[in-house]
Amino acid sequence: MTFSLYILIVIALIGLFLIWIFWSSIIGAGFQPTSKKLVKQMLDMAEVGTGDIVYDLGSGDGRIVINAVKKYNAKAVGLEADPSRVFWSRLVITLSGIGNRAKIVWGNFFNQNISEATVVTLFLSDTANQKLKSKFLEELKPGTRIVSYVWKFRGWKPVKADETEEIYLYVIGQSNLSLKERDIRYY
Template sequence: MTPLEQDLINALHQKKLPQFCLDLLKSNEKLDSESDRELVERVLETCQKIGAYCTGQKDKILQKLADAGANVSVGENDHSISYRLFHTFTIDLNREDLDLLIPILKEENYLFWYPVEGGGWEAYKRMYDAMEVIKTDAFTTRLIIRWNEDRERGRLSKLLLPGVLDFQWVQLPKPLWPLYYVTRPMRLILDRFGAKKPPILGPYLGTPVSLIKPILDLVGATEQDKLVDIGCGDGRIVIEAADQIGCEAIGVEINDQLISIAHDEVKRRGLADKVKIVHSNASDLLMADASIVFIFLPVGTLRTLIPQLRKQLKKGAKIITHEQAKPDFGEGNQPDASKLIVADGAITVAYIWQV
């Protein structure tokens, strides 16, 4: 890795990458060659592109909301959105306008992790003041919705008040909703002592599509490889690996919505002979015959997973992940290689372990 790349990664970790690039271009310092200058310009353009994309998405939703009668102002994006490192933006609105937003988000193909209708949704709106929705587009756009909460709730009322999971656990007609105060303690006891649920290794966030081929090239993926993606989301990694590299690829996932998107895409692209999507807890899967294991999960999970995989995988296999934040993989877990990856509208750092 060149000193410039290392400086860019450090600036990324400090979340100061756009300013760092602007300063470098202004001062010419450290830009020894034309290729260095090109790299810095490419990084800056990428951050600008992400910012422009987020601004466009945010304004589109705000405009639709305003047209639907919500009290929001369009085109007042904060300055920081002009340079971005990831495809995340926030929309603030009044709680009473939330129901105007839901059909707009459905139209824009955002996924909801909880039902946005019926009693569960009413409970959610009252108990919380934010929610996150995600669109599985080429970048994976993440939208955080915040609304004003007029009541400060104490711990006890949070414990007693029925929530989304209670409305999902048993579905009662509206006149019987007060009974949720009775079913809630039963559900909480069963959750605590009942059958074990698969562990959530991390929330969904898809790798931007433009990063996938460079990451696969970095790990040296070939047709002969067998690639496993632990927590494959909408299947984009395994699908691109099979399509662009031609290797066998297996994705493991627990989320039903994402599994169904993955299956549809595998079918649409005619890749069923190369791609397998397994609906299962990744912790139960034996990966001994995988030659490449792709993981995009929180670093806390990686600290446990990497040593387990290094024991389980055959010699010569590779593990690859990517992460924008400064990772602490834990003692004895340091990767064998790392690289800054700048692609069309996305940026990350990839880490490789050689078994």
């Protein structure tokens, strides 16, 4: 191979790496793993238990899905747009032997039906959270718990909040959840 071919391969690999890193930022939120401590706090705040179906929007490496199944005995579904993270989390789920109670779906969570969720977890962005409000109100049943890390839902009052850790719990049908014209300006 010539030197210019090596340079071309290196540039292509760098480009692919940058796309992999920034892909999830482009479609909604960047990948930043949530610590084990915060995962536990989020699931504890939602009081996840055996009868729950946890949906993690932007599930990344699957840690919330895996913890919901292994430590809280819930069923769990992760929705992730990055194919490499989908592959990784599916591999971990398979190796953990929890594939009968956990799954990762590849795709854009805005286009997925989440109506069976009893708990929804997310660590996305302010813009993504605001866009999800109408989806939540249309698809989720009363009593469904939504736990957001860092980003609040403007116009909604959390049922519980840990301001230090920036974890906010909302419940469909409670907290004066409403969809007003001012809440949908991002569409």
